[in-house]
Amino acid sequence: PNLTIYEKLIADFTPGTPKYVFKGIAEFASYPPEVITGDNYEQRGAQLMGDILSNVRVNVFNISKINSEVRGGKAPRIKRLSEYLGDSYFSYLAGLPDLVLLMDESHRYRASAGVKALNELNPIFGLELTATPFVESSRGAKPFKNVVVDYPLARAMDDGFVKEPAVVTQRNFDSSQYSKDELETIKLMDGIRLHEATKVELITYAHENDERIVKPFMLVIARDTTHAKELKEKLEFVFDGKYLGKVIQVD
Known part of the structure; x- marks a missing residue:
């Protein structure tokens, strides 16, 4: 749903990048998969439609862009006729016999207008990934159906993938x-003390190992927006106002 992951994915599918996902796959040595994005699909997609050598295409799109384009009942740009393609890229994808759709953070757009567009792509296989398999509605949270794998946080901690x-x-x-x-004030101050101790340890580690300094941050969960405002004011004025202007409230 946000640009950070979108841009990271594009980099990870681009040969020569540090976290290239197809490293060492012999079949892709001569013809690596082509990456088509929400920014280049009109030109690049048109070039590839007649290219039989590049048989694997990875399309990376951002659901937020599609959501913003369908507001007011409009068709998203990907569904509009393109002078480069002679058709819409959406129609081209929907007509593929082997389209596979992977949807990350799918709880974020299950109830959005953009998901209707995704359904119309009619892939042979659609796989959703989320840590929150629920759709919020006026009647409460509705759990996802057709769950293939359920791997809760407790199991991930037991298996050693997540820190306790x-x-x-x-x-x-x-x-x-x-x-x-x-x-509440004591807990906030204890949290800040731990934050400051962590900051010192990270600076020390960076200097001793010639690494870049990583800045830690402290996350405080509030009951509601009113409580969040109160916490922000407390955090800014404990320890003689040292954190004034260094706290943000996100609702």
């Missing part, structure tokens, strides 16, 4: 001695 979270506490701390507001 560490809970930071104060020794001999009695929470009953503080009000709810005071407890």
